[in-house]
Every structure is written in structure tokens, then in C-alpha cells.
Amino acid sequence: MNPNQSADNLDLFNCRRLPARLTIEQVALLLGFQVYEILILVRQGKIKCVNFQSRNSRKFFHGQYILKLAEDGDFVEKASKSVAKSVRENNRKVEPTIQSLSV
Secondary structure (H helix, E strand, O other): OOHHHHHHHHHHHHOOOOOOEEEHHHHHHHHOOOHHHHHHHHHHOOOOOOOOOOOOOOOEEEHHHHHHHHHOHHHHHHHHHHHHHHHHHHHHHHHHHHHHHHO
């Protein structure tokens, strides 16, 4: 972890008004998810990007939209379950491959 990153996180939480455009790292911090989990939610269409063009493009999100999601308990619960399900499914796909390599 970058030492300046914790200071940046504190600045984000202490700002009076969020920027209009948030990075994926800021969104992960505000919603309490990891960055890879935010990417899963974007792929599933549960979180909308401001500029979603391709998988490799830098993603930005509208600040007020993210604040509304953070305050919505139903969204947080459904998103958490959806991410857990996606990770579980991906792990199931990987496990047989790992077992066949070890034999």
C-alpha cells in the first residue's frame, strides 16, 4: 500500500463534496468493496460507469450516484451476494484445472 494512499483515502472521507467523477479505487473505498469486486459489478451491470467503452478503458463513476448506492442497504446486500456468487463460480472453474495439473 502506498503511504500517500491512506492520506488520499482520508481526504476523500473528509471532503465536503465529492468530485463529480470518481475513480474505481475511490468507488471501492466508498462502497466498502475491493477494486476487483467493483469490476465484477460493472461487468454484471449493477454499477454504471460514466464512460464505459471497453474492458481496458479507465473507468469513472458519477459521485452522487455512488453516494446513493452506498446509502442503499438493499443494493449493498445484493451486490455482496452477487460478487460472492461470481467468485465462487470462478473458483469452481479453476479448481478442476489445478487438480489435473497436480496429477
